[in-house]
Structures are given as structure tokens and as C-alpha cells.
Amino acid sequence: MTTSRIDLRRGSLITAALALLCSLFFVLPANADPIPFDDCPAGMLCLYSGPDGTGERRDFTEPQNVEAYDATWDGKTLSAKNNTAMWACAYVGAGYGGLLTTVKPGNFAEYTTDPRFTGTLSAHKLVPSRALCFTGYERCPDDRVCTFKEPNGRGAMTVHVPTTDPATQNHGNSYGTEAAPRSAWNRTTKHVCFYPQPTFTGTWDDPASLREFGAYVILRGDSTTIPAPFSGTFRSHELVNGTAECE
Structure with a gap:
């Protein structure tokens, strides 16, 4: 009699545990929010048309310095991830001219809060040191x-x-x-x-x-x-x- 009572209690505990586990799975969201800039491939400078790595993305390798973006991308960059080992230099003017801002290797940047760079970037280059951003x-x-x-x-x-x-x-x-x-x-x-x-x-x-x-x-x-x-x-x-x- 004692044995069957113990077995009954064990069965109840197992059933309760399974129910709790199922409820935890049930409340998890179907699709977790993506990590910002997580889609930027290694060795690439990724430029995005939206904040936090959202919107359209354009990828550039280390040798791909661009003195002037084409008409479809000029002034469109609102965020960036520098997934290279180089410094990224972003320029308001074509030909590496005008105001500039830099992104360290492995870092990301947002261009939505400073009006000098929001919708104004026209060129970029990747260089071994930040000092080289200031010359052309x-x-x-x-x-x-x-x-x-x-x-x-x-x-x-x-x-x-x-x-x-x-x-x-x-x-x-x-x-x-x-x-x-x-x-x-x-x-x-x-x-x-x-x-x-x-x-x-x-x-x-x-x-x-x-x-x-x-x-x-x-x-x-x-x-x-x-x-x-x-x-x-x-x-x-x-x-x-x-x-x-x-x-």
C-alpha cells in the first residue's frame, strides 16, 4: 500500500514537470528578434538603408573603396557594420571630401541622430589606420x-x-x-x-x-x-x- 502511494506521487510530479516544460515552450515567441548587424558577413563593410542594420544592405570587401556612390545609393546609408580588419572612413562629399566619420574594425555606426551624416554619405574607403581617412x-x-x-x-x-x-x-x-x-x-x-x-x-x-x-x-x-x-x-x-x- 505504501509503495503504490509513492509511485502515485512520483507519477504526479513527473506529470506536473512535463506540463510546466510544455508551458514554457508554449510561451516562447515563434520568431525571436534578429540581432542588429548579425547578417553582415566576415571581412565585409556592410552599409544599410535603415537604422540598426535594417533595410537594404550593400557589402564591400577591403579593396572596394568607392569615391562616389551611384545614384541609387548616394545619401542612402543610415547604419553600417565594419566587419573588416581595416578602419572604415565615410565621407559626405564625393572624392573622399567634405565631412567625414570613421568606424573602428569590428564596430558598427548609426547615422540617424547626427544631421550632418543622416542621408548625406556619398563615399567610403577602408584603410589600415584612422589617420589615412584624412588624406586622399x-x-x-x-x-x-x-x-x-x-x-x-x-x-x-x-x-x-x-x-x-x-x-x-x-x-x-x-x-x-x-x-x-x-x-x-x-x-x-x-x-x-x-x-x-x-x-x-x-x-x-x-x-x-x-x-x-x-x-x-x-x-x-x-x-x-x-x-x-x-x-x-x-x-x-x-x-x-x-x-x-x-x-
Whole structure:
């Protein structure tokens, strides 16, 4: 009699336990909320059209630096996951120009609270260190003079293809106000002389020092942010073997 009472109690306890377990399974949601950015593959920079890794997603590998997004994506990024080993640099302006923001390797970013970056991002690049987000000189091809609309090689870039002047035989270019460079890289084997006139002539007056300056020279292989009073005023340049050859 005692034995059957114990068996009965055991059966009741087992039944109660099973009922409790079933009830726990019953109250679990059918689909748990996805973890934000969990869908971003390893080794990719993932850009999303919505916050918290939602909406349309575009993936980029480490070599895929983009100077300007196409019309269907320009200004569309609202969040990002940097699942690479590189720093991600995001830019408001094309050509790595304008305001910029960075994302550490393995981190994510939201662009919904700061109006400077909400619906404004137009370009990105992936680089080994954060400092490289602030320059864009690396775009200049070998054996060319490149001028840039912004300091430090950022913004729209003009690649100058040397021509030969029939009178002087100096390789150079003459260009209009559209160039207006604020930085430049001379990747040629010659020195470059910049001038304020399209005729390879002219001088600059510096009100601060009350001095007059002739050609602005960038030596072979050098890159620089152009200071006042020269910044934004170049209209022509020539390549020379020695700086004494500058007009």
C-alpha cells in the first residue's frame, strides 16, 4: 500500500514537470528578434538603408573603396557594420571630401541622430589606420601631376596629362578656374612650377608679408596642402628639370 502511494506521487510530479516544460515552450515567441548587424558577413563593410542594420544592405570587401556612390545609393546609408580588419572612413562629399566619420574594425555606426551624416554619405574607403581617412593623395596615378579641390589630397581630383609647348618644349598644362586646387601631388620625375595665369606667368602678392612671389614650386615626388596666398589660384603649370627654369 505504501509503495503504490509513492509511485502515485512520483507519477504526479513527473506529470506536473512535463506540463510546466510544455508551458514554457508554449510561451516562447515563434520568431525571436534578429540581432542588429548579425547578417553582415566576415571581412565585409556592410552599409544599410535603415537604422540598426535594417533595410537594404550593400557589402564591400577591403579593396572596394568607392569615391562616389551611384545614384541609387548616394545619401542612402543610415547604419553600417565594419566587419573588416581595416578602419572604415565615410565621407559626405564625393572624392573622399567634405565631412567625414570613421568606424573602428569590428564596430558598427548609426547615422540617424547626427544631421550632418543622416542621408548625406556619398563615399567610403577602408584603410589600415584612422589617420589615412584624412588624406586622399593615394588616388594620383604614377608619373602625373594631380591637383585636388580640398586640402590633403581630398575632394575632386584633376589628373594633368603633360603636353609639350611648341615654343618652350616644357611639359605643362593650362587650365581654368575649375581646377582651383588646394592641394597637389607631383608624381613625376621633374619639378613642377605653378602660376596664377593660364599663360605660365604671373606673381602673387602676400598682404601679410608685403612680398611678391613668383612660381609656386612642388619638387618631384612631393605632395602638399597649398597655403595662402597660393591656395585656389593656380591656372597653369610646367614641368622643369631645375627650379631656376621656372618663369
